[in-house]
Amino acid sequence: MPRDSLTREQIVRTAVELLDEEGLDGLNMRNLGKRLNAAATAVYWHVKNKDDLLLLAGDRVWDEIEFADPDALGWRDAATALAVGLHAMFERHPWLVQAFGSHLFYGEGKARYDDHCLAVYESGGFTGAQADRAAAAVFTYVLGNVLGASATVSLTMRLTRGGKDAEAVMRDTMEKAAEVAARFPRLRARLDAPAAADYAGAPEETFEYGLRALLNGIEAERAGVPS
Template sequence: MPDKSWFTTVWAREAERPSGRDQPALSRDQIVRAAVELLDAEGLDSLSMRKLAARLGSGATSIYWHVASKDELLELVLDEVYGEVAVPDPAAVGWRDAVAVLAYGLRGALVKHPWAITLVSSRPALGPKSLAANHALLKALELAGFPHTTGDYAAAAVLAYVLGATTPEVAWLNTIGRSEVATEEWLKAMRPQIEIAAADYPDLVCRLTDLQDGDVMAMRHLSFDFGLVALLDGLEARLRQA
């Protein structure tokens, strides 16, 4: 029989070791905040206990007192990102607004911390902040009228939309720069090349002109909002059919 105990989570054991004379001055919160700062500055591949210790001005031993491995550290920073997502009360704001707040909050957190997309897609989110967000999403869909199993499918559809819409946006921002000025400069530089490459498709060239003349950041928000509203309309229609 295969060994099914290969995955262990930091959340299944106590957050801190017992206090004592030998306990390092660093707290786990300090370690996690410094790790997030390092990831924001240099990306996921750059994270190492050695670099993190240097950033904290401490030895690796002080980190390992609170975090047993790099995998545990990744669980902790992922939950820190989820902590930036506003968690509404579905009963107070209604199920559609609750889902929208959570979706926008997750998109915002992932755009701010682009390295987190890989973690969301590759490991369970079992921390208290991520569980609070997921619980609110499921309660909102339950309030809408979805039974448990179908509610799980609806929640998966919402998360799939957020990740599917946000991943290419983050990749775009990382490639050309994370400001509107950088985007405008890229579009201006690409315009002559696109006009040549797309000469047989003048309507596509016109769309590029519209994009250049508009507020690119606002267009990104409107694009996300359009897809999210369409998804919520579809879920509502599904409820009426049921």
């Protein structure tokens, strides 16, 4: 594809697809050019470098989150819907979670989401720094909740590229982790339970439970209820 027929939108959309399939390690101008049927040099006419491309791709995916209307739902349900939408977006794009550790993301997509978050909390009576803290606390909780799944996706990609059986490596690792956990009484009791889950697995509805507890605490603090 000639450079004059490429658009930034095409490049960014294709970069997101590449990142979803191959992770951060798979993003480079050569791989991207192949997908676009264009020379890598043609991409540089639209983006400065790989970091610039990652920044654009990272901002684009924020537009996937549907904005809940606090006037129609109430601030609690709207805040919950936003957090669930953010969690789902991170799960679809685990590379973004990983990239937060080494890149500073900004752009209209993220700013639009952040602005709506503040509007949701302000509709619930949070003002100034209260709204800032509430939005930041929920964002941090969601990000932390998806870190494990994101790391698993990244590790699986890396093992597969290295020619290893990712499933076998994961299974062996969990068996070793369970052996260590069995030395401790409370962990051993859970491992020995008839319906025991994988040692590294979280109980069902953990995200929902934590989000509900966090919003309860935020609401109580706003109302001046002693903790």
